Amino acid sequence: MGDILFLAHRIPYPPDRGDKIRSHHLLQALQQLAPVHVGCFADTDSDLQHENRLREGVASHILVRRTKSMVRAGIEAIMSAKAVSVTAFAHSAMREWVANTLTDHEIDTIFVFSGQMGQYIPADFAGRVVVDLCDVDSAKFEAYAEKGRSPRRWVDAREGRVLATEEQRLALRAERILLVSDAEAQLFRARIGPHAGGAVTALRNGIDAGQFNPQSALPHADLVSAKGPHLVFTGQMDYAPNIAAAERVIDHILPEIRKIHGDAQFHVVGRAPVSRLLARDGTGGVRIWGEVPDVRPFLAAADLVVAPLEIARGIQNKVLEAMAMARPVLLTPEAATGIDATSGTHFAVEAGHHALVERALALLGNGPLALRMAAAARRYVVENQSWDAMLAPLASIIGKDTENTRRDVA
The missing domain is CATH 3.40.50.2000 (Glycogen Phosphorylase B;)
Incomplete structure (x- = not known):
């Protein structure tokens, strides 16, 4: 040996x-x-x-x-x-x-x-x-x-x-x-x-459900103190698919949500945001945070975690992390690839701009539904996606x- x-x-x-x-x-x-x-x-x-x-x-x-x-x-x-x-x-x-x-x-x-x-x-x-x-x-x-x-x-x-x-x-x-x-x-x-x-x-990728645990981090104070609801996207923000996903929310999804929830905010959390994303910071409910010491407080404070990627390969860690933190997650079929969870139970999967907006509004407008999905997401990750098992x-x-x-x- x-x-x-x-x-x-x-x-x-x-x-x-x-x-x-x-x-x-x-x-x-x-x-x-x-x-x-x-x-x-x-x-x-x-x-x-x-x-x-x-x-x-x-x-x-x-x-x-x-x-x-x-x-x-x-x-x-x-x-x-x-x-x-x-x-x-x-x-x-x-x-x-x-x-x-x-x-x-x-x-x-x-x-x-x-x-x-x-x-x-x-x-x-x-x-x-x-x-x-x-x-x-x-x-x-x-x-x-x-x-x-x-x-x-x-x-x-x-x-x-x-x-x-x-x-x-x-x-x-x-x-x-x-x-x-x-x-x-x-x-x-x-x-x-x-x-x-x-x-x-x-x-397959796993998740450290001990680290990403709703009890492991307090919600970020800035999000708690600000009106919402709060949508959160995490990722490396000089990576083309992540840039495109963030811009999709900024240009097509958040404006429609703000017609119903006027104080809705979209938080982009991740290192190395490109200049065209930084230029959107502070406009129309958009916050570009850049690199942070810990994403968990942002996830803990999220009313909805979004991952509307159009190009995605493999399993998205950002999705597993949000699920492990017991947050409701709205994502595209591309972002759901490789995660054997059930749409409507463990997360919500939609494709087009209109469908994503409608599903986001449904989850933001129905607290008990969002909480059930969040709890089911956490259970799924703990039972099926540990690194030891993978x-x-x-x-x-x-x-x-x-x-x-x-x-x-x-």
């Missing part, structure tokens, strides 16, 4: 955004199975401050500060016929560390978190390779291209094509490909066809379960 090499495109600390939450819990679970060597990147100087947390419990690590601009990454990508999102994470220090780690330690499994890190799998590595793609990124960029405008449309279309080639390469290389939901796994199989070398498996198959996936151990010894 050898060690594990864990490669992630972002440091798994702090676990405060979708990809970091998943990689954090995966790393914690892998550390229970074998010594783990971690190679990852820091996007910001703030990320570097969490290196001590990364160091705890791992056999060795490298944390590389990523400074390559997207312009440079784009030029390198065009010259090398690779994806921009792959060249953005190409770094000689990481490549050298991986080579030295494989030489100095008995690594029998390389666990790659996100397709950007697949470039560091040596061609001659003879052990087990597991790649967690999370989502089918090529399909995401294709969707961007369909909805976008030139020249960005051309850039996204190219990224989708090149990423599809990289995904096929990884499918041939890996013993197991992991996706965040059954829907993503089925989509990947359909796109790869018979070319996958290993099994394609769904490993990651239970991990030992078998990487060949370190008891049955495989006995077989290897025999």
Whole structure:
């Protein structure tokens, strides 16, 4: 039984955004199975401050500060016929560390978190390779291209094509490909066809229902003291689908709600809001909060949490977090993908602008209905979406379960 090499495109600390939450819990679970060597990147100087947390419990690590601009990454990508999102994470220090780690330690499994890190799998590595793609990124960029405008449309279309080639390469290389939901796994199989070398498996996201608990945080004082009702959206606010969802509420949903509830407010909570969102702050009941130390007080104070995404891949952590906080959630079918809950019982699913407005008004106008939905949401998450339950198959996936151990010894 050898060690594990864990490669992630972002440091798994702090676990405060979708990809970091998943990689954090995966790393914690892998550390229970074998010594783990971690190679990852820091996007910001703030990320570097969490290196001590990364160091705890791992056999060795490298944390590389990523400074390559997207312009440079784009030029390198065009010259090398690779994806921009792959060249953005190409770094000689990481490549050298991986080579030295494989030489100095008995690594029998390389666990790659996100397709950007697949470039560091040596061609001659003879052990087990597991790649967690999370989502089918090529399909995401294709969707961007369909909805976008030139020249960005051309850039996204190219990224989708090149990423599809990289995904096929990884499918041939890996013993197991992991996706965040059954829907993503089925989509990947359909796109790869018979070319996958290993099994394609769904490993769903979980939720820490102890941390996201209605008893764990007081409602935010500013929301409590202000007239409402209060609608809340959380997420990384330089991410295109989140930007589009927030603008959808600002332009099409909130104005209609304010015709009935004149003091309704919409709160956008999440780091790095783009300038066009910041420009809407303070207008027509809109508050753009940016990065906050804790989203739970905002969720606790929400009369309704909304997630009207039109492009969404995998399972939305923002939805699970709101459900765990026992809040009524209104979302689109895209945002509900991968969550086996029931619309009308655990959350409310609608598609068009008008339907979303009508469902929002129904929930805001019927307190007992909203409370029943919120309580059912909390029960669903506690009973069905814990991280322990979601990651239970991990030992078998990487060949370190008891049955495989006995077989290897025999």
